[in-house]
Amino acid sequence: MSPRRAVGPEGTAQTELTRGWSTSLGTAGISVTLAGILVNGLAYLVPVLAARRLDPADLSALAAALGLVAIVGVPGLGLQLAVAVHHARHGPSDTRRLTAVTAAVCAATLIAATPLLVTALDFPVEMPALLAVTTAAIVLCSRSLGELQGGQRFVRLAIGMALLAAGRYGGVIAGLLLGTGPTGALAVGALTAALTPVVLARLAREPKRQSTAPRLTAAQVVAGGGATLAMLVVSYADLLLARQLLSPSDAGAYSVGTVLSKGALWAPQVAAVLALPRLARGDRRSRSVALVVTGACGGVLVLTSALAGGLAFRLAGGPDYDHLGRYAPLFAAVGALYAVTFVLLNDRLAAGARWPAAPLWLGMAGLVAVTAALRPHTVPGLLLAALGTAIGTTAMMAVAARRPARTPVVEPD
Numbered sequence: 001m002s003p004r005r006a007v008g009p010e011g012t013a014q015t016e017l018t019r020g021w022s023t024s025l026g027t028a029g030i031s032v033t034l035a036g037i038l039v040n041g042l043a044y045l046v047p048v049l050a051a052r053r054l055d056p057a058d059l060s061a062l063a064a065a066l067g068l069v070a071i072v073g074v075p076g077l078g079l080q081l082a083v084a085v086h087h088a089r090h091g092p093s094d095t096r097r098l099t100a101v102t103a104a105v106c107a108a109t110l111i112a113a114t115p116l117l118v119t120a121l122d123f124p125v126e127m128p129a130l131l132a133v134t135t136a137a138i139v140l141c142s143r144s145l146g147e148l149q150g151g152q153r154f155v156r157l158a159i160g161m162a163l164l165a166a167g168r169y170g171g172v173i174a175g176l177l178l179g180t181g182p183t184g185a186l187a188v189g190a191l192t193a194a195l196t197p198v199v200l201a202r203l204a205r206e207p208k209r210q211s212t213a214p215r216l217t218a219a220q221v222v223a224g225g226g227a228t229l230a231m232l233v234v235s236y237a238d239l240l241l242a243r244q245l246l247s248p249s250d251a252g253a254y255s256v257g258t259v260l261s262k263g264a265l266w267a268p269q270v271a272a273v274l275a276l277p278r279l280a281r282g283d284r285r286s287r288s289v290a291l292v293v294t295g296a297c298g299g300v301l302v303l304t305s306a307l308a309g310g311l312a313f314r315l316a317g318g319p320d321y322d323h324l325g326r327y328a329p330l331f332a333a334v335g336a337l338y339a340v341t342f343v344l345l346n347d348r349l350a351a352g353a354r355w356p357a358a359p360l361w362l363g364m365a366g367l368v369a370v371t372a373a374l375r376p377h378t379v380p381g382l383l384l385a386a387l388g389t390a391i392g393t394t395a396m397m398a399v400a401a402r403r404p405a406r407t408p409v410v411e412p413d
Helices: 009-024 027-053 056-072 074-090 096-112 114-120 127-150 154-177 181-194 196-204 218-245 248-266 269-280 285-307 309-317 319-350 358-374 379-401
Strands: none
Touching: 027 056, 027 154, 027 248, 027 269, 027 309, 056 074, 056 096, 056 127, 056 181, 056 218, 056 248, 074 096, 074 127, 074 218, 074 269, 074 319, 096 114, 096 127, 096 218, 114 127, 127 154, 127 181, 127 196, 127 269, 154 181, 154 196, 154 269, 181 196, 218 248, 218 319, 218 358, 218 379, 248 285, 248 309, 248 319, 248 379, 269 285, 269 319, 285 309, 285 319, 309 319, 319 358, 319 379, 358 379
8 A cells, every 4th residue: 555545544634634724725715705705795785875875863773773683693603603613523413403493592582572672772663573584594594504614615605605695685785775764675685584594505405324423412502602692792782882872873973883893803704714614623723824814804904994094984884974084993993803802712612612702791791881881972982982892802812712722622534
């Protein structure tokens, strides 16, 4: 037998891990990057159109509604993360029942919260039901995306990301173009979102074979969902606080600024997406590469915002918001910091750390305490509180990431 072919299980696994990042720099990386651009582009287009077609009060309502979908749909992100990690370690397993339960819980939460949302956020009474449909569809799609990500089928993952973005945002964009108002736009969006789970399930289908993998448990999904919930709550909290603390016009202006934050948060997501399956199998080099890529991307976005802040606000919200350009690098910095935190959070989850999201909940508590005490009623006041929270949260997560966690077992193929 040729020595080149005489490679044992450990050598095979190590060879695969070594190939990982070179693959990500090729077709896989390009595909996921392009899909991420499309996802972020469609997500960006929604508030851009809304700022031009809705008055400030309706703009704030739509922004808060979409932020609420992102928060309540976090168990879906936790499901995707848990499925991806489980798939990377053990191979495919049946998660359909767990997915259906997760989707039902998310939708039921929004329905049950209707009185609160109508009272506290001044939503129309039918809006929570529309958000429930969209959220359930997103959660159902998360299982398929997790299987594709954990199996390192990144080209199909990119296609799935694009299809979900089209279903999630395409209908809202169409509704805005048709002049249906925030409720009508969300209704069209709920319809298009509901069509996507079946398509993604077919995309992620694998040949049937006997699986010996242990079942994915609800506890694993709860762990991933809890950590991701902390991530999105702390990164979207300022947007929801703006609706409570600021005037309608300032809340609308703040929602335009958060377009820059979310762009800086999600623009480098390709690094985290490609790294996760390898982190789950013990490849520590993946974390370093992901952090470098994410940090560099954030730095470029902050610098660009500093040089062209007025243009950034003009593109995001129109000429009425041009005067807020001096705040653009601060909004971008908030998102860039949370992007780094997100990579570190994924690493802690993949390593099986206990309480991986504790720094994020502490940051959230700090933001609530500061805003409750100071009651900022201006855009810069709330923005400074959000930036301070982002800095503190990222620093705490970096310290926590230095602590050893349970090392995941790399299983041979």
